[in-house]
Amino acid sequence: MTMSLFNQFMSPWFLGIPLIALALALPWILLPTPSIRWANNRMLTLQNWFVNRFTHQLLSPLSLGGHKWALLLTSLMLFLTSLNMLGLLPYTFTPTTQLSLNMGFAIPLWLATVIIGIRNQPTIALGHLLPEGTPTPLIPILIIIETISLFIRPLALGVRLTANLTAGHLLIQLIATAALVLLPLMPTVAIFTLGLLFLLTLLEVAVAMIQAYVFVLLLSLYLQENV
Template identity: 60%
Template sequence: MILNFFDQFATPLILGFPLALIAMLLPTLILSQTPRVMPNRMLMAQQWFMAVLTKQLMLPINKPGHSWTLPLLALFTYLLLMNLLGLLPYTFTPTTQLALNLGLAVPLWLMTILTGLRHQPTMSLAHLLPMGTPTPLIPALIIIETISLFIRPIALGVRLTANLTAGHLLMQLISTAVLALLHVFPSVSLLTLIILILLTALEMAVALIQAFVFVLLLTLYLQENV
């Protein structure tokens, strides 16, 4: 029995070993497949989805940034599978942990910044000061733009964590209401169960959208530096 609704977001342990590591390895185990001479329908659907996703992500990026296609696709697939696997019963969602999301966001954001400083340092530094800025406002704007630049990875991690945590917590609350009303008001409990099923479908969409938004924002940051 869960005494605290937030206990579901605590990292489970068995003999002192964190099961979050196993949960983080599950997506790689699911994607690992044996080579096939002729692809089946599942592989063809996966290839079609990846082609559409690649077109959407790489469309606004200049040609030098296309070398990031494979890492961004791998990141999207990894986040999507971790988000979806967390919706299964008796599972743990690693992406509800802020430490993991920041561990993904900060290095990738830093790579985009270092890429810009390496290939076009003048343009990268020019983003800190908009054109036509009055001279008295230059110091203040540089400070504001620098702060907003360093807030980006925090916003990436917090957005993913907050959306998934809120959805899982709401599902936990509604499922508790279903069990509590089952013997008192069966009709109300059935209605609440229908709401829970609809919310589960919504959470599956949120898992997809949040993975896409995470990668899309990285592509936008990359576009400014290539």
């Protein structure tokens, strides 16, 4: 029973073909594309408003050098949100529950921010490893601690996204299983459990959007330190 709960996080295969590639490509197909009409439809107008507001809020603290990342960060936000939301549908697979995929996003982007900081402003980038006013005996210890915290950043990005989505999906499956078991035995309790499952699903939708936003927001903060 315990193993069956984690089967939903296994990458599905069909005729020897990994379906994770299809899951990664599906969000781009679902997003509406601009048309040649003067007036856009409601869905495209709402999407453009959301993208503009998100990009403005994300890039307002950054200098002009960081604005070059606008397209990359906005696309990553929409991509992660779509993957997280699609994974809540029945008979679907959530690629962002795989730590390897999340680390594949986190490590190159984090490394790019570090390389940009070392190339453009090496003194300031290395100055983050030693806070100003540190007593001389604590300098070696603080440099080691700050270096470890710097290399832990991509791991924290990937693990945070994986853990939140995995925990939410597991909790939804546990409550759904309990509701099915209690339905013939205690219908009243089963109805209450179904109501709790509905509220938890709404919470998981919010978590899917918030975790994608937090992932991109932390990347923008790392970029802000290095531009």
